[in-house]
Amino acid sequence: MKKHFQISPVLAQTIVDAARELIGKEINFIQLDGEIIASTDPNRIGSFHEAAFLVKDKRMVIEVSENDTFKGTKKGINYPVMIDHEMFGIIGISGDPEECRSRGFILTKITELLIKEQMTVRKVHSLDELRSSVVRMLIFENQKKDEIINEHLHQLQYELEENAFVAIIHLHGLNNPSSLPVNMHDILLKQGIKLFTYLFPNQYAIIGNESQYKAVFQSLETYFLSMDIRCSIGIGSVGVLEELVKSYKHAKLALKYAISKQSLLCEYTKLELEMIMENIDPHTRNDYVTKLVGELTEEEITLLHIYYKNNLSLKKTASDLIIHKNTLQYRLEKIAEKTKVNPRDFYDSVKLYVALLLQTL
Structure with missing residues (x-):
């Protein structure tokens, strides 16, 4: 495990978004100092959550039955995020505790799974683990091209240019798992995409070189339409490798727009009014x-x-x-x-x- 691992706001937001997909409730991720760093309710990000201190001190689940019982806290259930006996933060479900209680196990397992996955990205063996490791370090940790990433890229026989972009593929049909294509791995490789990772529960994040930008998405669009695969793609901005976290955020915004418009593909660079x-x-x-x-x-x-x-x-x-x-x-x-x-x-x-x-x- 990586020592002194810190959960970034980008990773935390990915966790709460994934949890909401399955649980259907508002989810918050709180740091040990009480600051909400990610939430499915944007208004709560950056606010203080007093009940988090009680969870931290008691190292146990805390239920809040009424709004404002604690400063900045809504009713719901708050869980300590524990991995190998170490607390990494607090995650909570907003709502009636009676309704939320049954979802607690799923919430904690999702959180634990995604954090462990990120903690082990540097301990990789297979080519699939290598490609996933590179993507996660660049978009969740804002990692620069260091020796580890260069070694991974060498084993993948892939040259990452100075300018690149992130895109997110969202597979529709979450409530019917059999409708999700099981060969996304092969599909992406056939389209010349070598850097991608699965994002629980129904998305893939990919990184491509600036020189691939047009060709990749023309190819994906043609393939998905011909195979009648229901999905939406959000494409982030092109930038230097140190800005891929920003490109990932832009891709999420473009994806939201693509889903709302029922479109297959949306580019962040073409969102003018939306960016304002x-x-x-x-x-x-x-x-x-x-x-x-x-x-x-x-x-x-x-x-x-x-x-x-x-x-x-x-x-x-x-x-x-x-x-x-x-x-x-x-x-x-x-x-x-x-x-x-x-x-x-x-x-x-x-x-x-x-x-x-x-x-x-």
């Missing part, structure tokens, strides 16, 4: 989204996404939804009644479009 919105205060963002589309159903939200995807075309939207044009007009009128904003009016439509974009960030 990313810097808007989270509280302002949430208030705007709630005000504009908070009353809409999931079906109505999907309708609007398809409506904007088709550039406000009633004919194309009705065709995609397999409904009559008059039915679509009726549903848009209902949305206008709920939101007090008319999606068929240009200026009002922009307001709704912005709200939908903010909702995906």
Whole structure:
């Protein structure tokens, strides 16, 4: 095991995101000093979590039955993250303790698995372990090309250029494991991708050279479409190796957008308005989204996404939804009644479009 191992905010965020996929609850990762460094609720990142000190002192699970019983703490259950008798942090589920308790075992096992995996990236043997090790050191630890990485790359017979990028492939169909392609390993190698790692529960992170950028994704797009593999790909920015952590974050943002638009592929460099919105205060963002589309159903939200995807075309939207044009007009009128904003009016439509974009960030 690696001595003095530190859990980075990037790795912690990956852990809470993976846990939420399976548990369906808000998840927080708290450092031993009480700071929340990762959360599925962006508003809580950087805040103080007083109950973490109680978990740290008692080295046991602590349940909180009421909000604000401790400073910065919501009701839920908080677990010490213990590996080889050493505490690395605290992870918690927000919600009614009675509902959360049954999910605790899954949460702690996911956390332990992902941390152990990262702790052992330097102890590798097979080529698959080598490629995974390089990717994880670069995107989770912000590791530079040191002797260990160079040795791994030499064994893989792969030259990593000075400029590279990260992309994330998200496989749809999590609730039906049999629908996930079991040969992603071979698929990626055949497309010339030698650096990739599996991210629990349904994603792969890849690193490619700048010179591969266009060819790789044209090849992947063609293959996935021809094989009818349901997935979305978020492509991060190109930068020097020391900035691959940033490229990974950009890839996650692009992936969110691709999933929300039901697109196969999205490049961060082509997100213009979205990049500006990313810097808007989270509280302002949430208030705007709630005000504009908070009353809409999931079906109505999907309708609007398809409506904007088709550039406000009633004919194309009705065709995609397999409904009559008059039915679509009726549903848009209902949305206008709920939101007090008319999606068929240009200026009002922009307001709704912005709200939908903010909702995906």
